[in-house]
Amino acid sequence: xxxxxxxxxxxxxxxxAFAISLCQGLIMGKIKIGKTTKIAFTFGIFQTIMxxxxxxxxxxxxxxxxxxxxxxxxxxLGYLGINMIREARKTDDxxxxxxxxxxxxxxxxxxxxxxxxxxxxxxxxxKDFNIFISSGEIGIITFIISAAxxxxxTKFGTxxxxxxxxxxxxxxxxxxxxxxxxxxx
Numbered sequence: 001x002x003x004x005x006x007x008x009x010x011x012x013x014x015x016x017a018f019a020i021s022l023c024q025g026l027i028m029g030k031i032k033i034g035k036t037t038k039i040a041f042t043f044g045i046f047q048t049i050m051x052x053x054x055x056x057x058x059x060x061x062x063x064x065x066x067x068x069x070x071x072x073x074x075x076x077l078g079y080l081g082i083n084m085i086r087e088a089r090k091t092d093d094x095x096x097x098x099x100x101x102x103x104x105x106x107x108x109x110x111x112x113x114x115x116x117x118x119x120x121x122x123x124x125x126x127k128d129f130n131i132f133i134s135s136g137e138i139g140i141i142t143f144i145i146s147a148a149x150x151x152x153x154t155k156f157g158t159x160x161x162x163x164x165x166x167x168x169x170x171x172x173x174x175x176x177x178x179x180x181x182x183x184x185x
Contacts, residue, residue: 001123001126001129001134003137005175005178006134006137006138007137007141009119009171009175010047010137010138010140010141010142011145011171012084012167012169012171013113013116013119013138014043014047014138014141014142014145014146015084015167015169015171016084016087016112017043017047017112017145017146017149018145018146018148020043020112021039021040021043021145021146021147021149021153022149022156023153024039024149024153025149025151025152025153025154025155026153026154027153028150028153028154029154030154031150031151031154035150036151037147038105039146039147039150040142040143040144040146040147041143042105042106042108042109043109043112043113043142043143043146044139044140044142044143044146045109045139046109046110046112046113046116047113047116047135047138047139047141047142048135048138048139048142049113049135050113050114050116050117051116051117051119051120051131051134051135052131052135053117053120054118054120054122054123054124055120055121055124055129055131055135056120056124057117057120057121057124058120058122058123058124059124061124070180071180072122072125073122073125073176073180074177075176076118076119076121076122076176077119077122077173077175077176078173078176078177080115080118080169081169081170081171081173081174082173083169084115084166084169085166085169085170116138120135
């Protein structure tokens with residue numbers, strides 16, 4: 001998997017964090033560097049750690065399912081993409097006054113990175129794959145996207161929130177289809 005595929009996967013994975021960051025920016029009203037950094041760092045670190053964890057879990061099972069790896073990747077990515085689009089259609093308001101507490105932010109970091117855990121599992125099927133570089137790239141992308149989300153949230157609020165989740169879902173579905181197509185190449 002190339003650097004551009006990882007880049008776009010990182011963009012897709014970061015869209016949940018982006019949507020929540022928009023909400024946090026809306027709550028803040030004006031940019032606060034400390035809170036912005038705390039939010040972006042939390043999402044970035046979880047998006048870095050979870051693919052690594054998924055990768056090692058996948059390595060445990062890879063010998064048993066390696067011939068189906070592209071199909072499994074397609075199913076996982078397709079499911080995550082469809083689920084992300086479905087979540088974008090919900091009208092639940094993600095913005096709460098205590099959303100930036102350390103406890104709430106920890107829960108949000110975990111919740112938004114479950115899909116990264118699943119992606120890490122699919123990475124375990126790839127030959128000569130450097131999980132640390134790829135996870136680092138995903139984490140950095142998520143950090144930047146989350147920080148931008150907070151800033152944009154202070155400016156534009158909920159206008160962009162659901163559109164980001166739609167975009168993330170579409171990106172993951174496209175990568176899943178590409179993975180499945182590789183099975184037949």
